[in-house]
Structure formats: C-alpha cells, structure tokens
C-alpha cells in the first residue's frame with residue numbers, strides 16, 4: 424500500500440465497467456482506483472480499450488453497466504458536465520484546434536472557469552510549465568510541432584483547473600527526447616497538486632513516471648500494482664517493455 | 672460611367688444582403704456539416720413577422736425588425752431541436768440532416784401557403800426608396816445604400832461576436848472540431864442553438880430587405896439558393912468566403928443586368944457556380960477537405 428492509498432477515499436473509482444460499440448466489447452468489467460495526489464497509469468497494447476476507458480470517464484461514450492465514482496459520487500452526464508466536476512482530458516492524438524491560436528486554445532480549455540483572475544493565474548502557470556507555449560501564443564496551433572501540440576493539449580486540459588488530469592497517450596508519435604521533457608513536466612504538475620491518470624502504450628515511460636499501474640488486455644484488468652514492481656515483472660517486461668518477445 | 676457606378680452600388684447592396692443569408696447558412700454548415708435547406712424558411716418567417724407586426728403595431732420598422740429577428744432566431748432553434756437534434760444524436764450521417772432540412776423547408780413554406788395564402792405582399796413604405804445622388808457620380812436609391820449599410824453593420828457585429836466573446840471562440844473551435852469542444856466544457860447543444868439563433872436572426876434581416884426588393888411571398892426563401900451558390904463560390908464553411916462569394920455574386924448579377932440583359936442574371940450566377948466547382952471545388956477561401964479530419 425502506498426501512502427496515498429492509506430487515505431480512505433479514492434478520487435476516482437471505476438467499478439466493473441462495461442462498454443460496447445455495437446457487437447464489439449471494448450471494456451469487460453474494468454476496475455480501477457485513483458487516490459488523491461497519485462499518478463496512476465493504465466498500460467495496454469493498441470486496441471486494449473484504454474481510450475474507451477478515458478472516454479467513458481469523460482461521458483463521451485455511454486457505459487453499458489458498472490460504476491464510475493468521483494469523490495464517492497457517481498460521475499454522470501455529458502462531457503461538458505463532467506468537466507465542471509474537476510476532471511479534464513488531454514485526448515489521444517492531441518486534438519488541438521488547428522485554426523485557433525495557442526492562446527485561444529488555452530482559453531477554450533478554461534471555458535468552464537468563470538473567475539477571470541483564476542484563468543489569468545492558470546495561464547501563467549501553464550506558460551511557466553511550457554515556456555514554448557508562451558513564445559508561440561499567437562501562432563496557429565496547426566503550425567506547431569507534434570511535441571508542442573502535445574504540450575498545448577496538456578496545457579489546455581490544465582486550464583480547466585482539474586483535480587484529476589486524464590492523459591490519453593501523451594507520448595504518441597513523439598521523439599524520445601521530447602517525451603522525456605513532457606513527462607518531466609507531468610511530474611511537476613503532479614507535485615503541484617494535480618492527480619494524474621495516464622493511459623499509455625509506452626509502458627516504460629508510463630511506469631517510470633507513475634506510482635501505481637494497471638495492465639489492461641482486451642478490455643479487462645490483468646494485473647495491477649506498484650509501478651516499480653510492474654516495471655521489474657518478467658511478464659510485463661516480455662509483453663510490454665520490449666526486453667523479451669513482443670506480445671503482438 | 673454613371674451606370675457602372677450605379678450598378679456597382681446596386682451589386683454590392685444585393686450582394687451584402689446575400690451575405691447576411693450566406694453567412695448564417697455557412698455557420699450552420701461549418702458546425703454540423705450539412706446544407707440546411709430550411710434556411711430560406713427562416714428568411715420568410717422574418718419577412719412575415721415584420722409584415723404583420725408593422726400592420727399591427729403602427730409602422731415602427733425598428734420594433735418590427737427586432738421582433739422579426741428574434742422570432743426567426745427562435746424558430747430556427749425550434750427547427751433544430753425538433754427536426755435535427757434527434758437525428759444527430761442517433762447518427763453521424765449528415766445526409767439524414769440534409770433530407771430533414773428539405774422536409775422542414777417544405778413544411779415552413781406550406782404553413783404560410785395554408786395560413787396567409789400565396790399572394791405577393793408589399794411591405795408598407797417604412798424603408799425609404801427615394802433616389803439619392805451619390806456624390807454627384809451616380810444616382811442610386813436610398814434603399815440600396817441602407818441595405819448595404821445595415822448588412823455591413825450586422826456582419827461587423829457577427830465578426831465581433833465571433834472574435835471577442837467566449838461563445839464566439841467556442842463556435843470557432845466547434846466549427847473545427849465539435850466533439851472536442853464538448854470536452855472543453857462547452858454544452859454542445861446550447862452552442863448549436865446559439866448558432867441557429869444567429870443564423871435565423873441574420874436571415875430575417877436579409878428577408879426584410881428582400882421583401883422590400885422583391886415583395887413577400889411563401890416561396891421567397893428560394894432566393895437562398897443564391898446564398899448557397901455564394902457560399903460555395905467563397906468556400907463552404909468559411910465566413911469570409913461567404914461574404915466574398917456573396918459580393919461577387921451580387922456584382923455579377925447587377926453588372927449583367929445593367930450591361931447585358933436582366934434575363935441573363937441567373938445564367939451568369941449558375942455559370943459561375945459551375946466554373947468554381949470545376950476550377951476550385953473547395954471555393955475561393957475554402958479549406959481543403961482533407962484538412963478536416
């Protein structure tokens with residue numbers, strides 16, 4: 424048990440979650456807890472159901488059955504309602520608004536925040552975390568590099584002032600050195616009080632960053648535990664860390 | 672020379688009214704990616720509200736104009752909620768929305784045919800149409816200058832709304848990626864209603880000026896086809912494109928009418944549409960289709 428787990432109430436609990444797209448069963452009874460202050464990752468190969476989990480939490484896809492609790496209360500409604508409860512998502516593929524400027528993208532992130540002073544403070548914080556975004560604030564998001572777009576997607580999600588930040592594959596398609604940079608900032612974001620739930624195919628980086636990890640296979644939980652332990656688990660190494668034979 | 676300047680002013684005036692219609696149509700297209708054929712209905716509703724409130728409430732064009740704009744805006748919201756929302760919540764296939772909008776267009780037209788009849792009605796002379804000497808260069812009508820001025824005013828207001836307000840920003844974001852804008856905490860259904868309200872409101876302004884120009888009748892909405900053409904020439908979904916396309920179309924129509932023949936107007940309009948589609952299918956200022964993933 425980590426220190427965070429000893430606090431009684433998880434920030435986010437997922438219980439026996441099922442989600443289907445027509446005949447395709449994407450999640451088949453998934454369980455997960457995220458405690459305040461933690462960084463938790465869900466690793467799994469392509470098609471495991473990671474994005475579906477994120478979208479189900481955000482109210483972007485309908486759950487078939489199961490429970491999603493935030494601070495002990497059921498998380499319901501469409502994504503715009505979920506955001507106001509204190510969660511935000513940096514989606515897979517970044518999804519920045521290409522024809523808007525960097526600054527406008529960040530302002531979109533702060534849409535649910537009505538306190539102007541708060542928005543100003545958050546903006547300053549995001550610019551401090553990612554100075555590159557300050558430099559490029561009046562540039563169109565579509566003209567940014569992949570790494571900068573990822574920073575923007577994370578910064579935009581932070582502008583909603585989330586207590587739980589969800590990240591869907593922040594390392595996707597980026598060079599190792601940029602991944603390092605971004606993950607360093609994620610650690611800093613966490614240290615400044617934001618709880619993080621991360622889903623990744625890049626298991627090594629995710630486990631190195633996280634306190635705890637969950638392993639997902641075809642929509643089901645196959646293993647969970649301390650991130651360092653998972654990192655040294657031979658099965659995980661073989662399947663996800665490329666030190667053994669690749670699973671797929 | 673006189674005729675040229677006069678026709679240019681008339682062309683810009685007509686084009687700017689097309690722009691009011693085309694911009695709303697284009698705005699809806701940019702968010703929901705379908706051609707809303709009921710858009711012409713919003714214009715007709717605005718025209719009739721103006722006509723009847725003028726008669727009932729003592730010829731105050733400002734009051735009647737305002738009621739027409741709000742009325743058409745509210746009807747536009749209702750059309751979306753009743754006919755389009757149930758469809759878009761069930762499927763991503765925009766063809767169904769297109770078909771539903773054709774249905775709504777027929778419904779709106781026939782509501783007027785049944786209730787007030789199909790005859791042509793002239794608005795009482797609340798908008799001056801006297802000839803005006805334009806800086807000694809040409810003679811034009813006060814109506815042309817007024818409709819040009821009002822159109823510019825409303826287009827500028829729209830531009831300010833889109834660029835300076837929180838919901839304006841959200842609309843611009845949603846026109847790129849509706850789903851992701853929901854993830855940002857934007858109530859997508861409310862955003863769509865706002866877009867329809869704005870589209871209806873602008874269509875009503877256009878409808879009032881067109882009612883003065885051509886009289887009012889249930890099929891007046893067919894003129895929206897010109898605004899569609901303008902939007903396609905300018906680039907579907909692009910608002911500056913819709914304005915540019917409209918002005919080009921208005922000028923082309925009026926110059927054709929002034930120097931060739933009035934009968935050739937529509938031929939020129941659709942000739943331009945065909946040329947655009949052959950030469951530059953995405954329109955003058957349109958996004959390349961592949962950009963929108």
Ligand SMILES: Nc1ncnc2c1ncn2[C@@H]1O[C@H](COP(=O)(O)OP(=O)(O)O)[C@@H](O)[C@H]1O
Pocket residue numbers: 444447448449467468469470471472473474475476
């Ligand atoms: N919109 C969708 N429609 C149908 N099937 C989908 C959709 N999204 C995902 N799936 C399927 O659900 C499964 C899980 O997908 P996803 O959650 O995207 O996995 P991951 O993010 O782990 O790669 C896959 O089999 C995928 O093909």
Ligand SMILES: [Mg+2]
Pocket residue numbers: 473474475515592
């Ligand atoms: Mg995914």
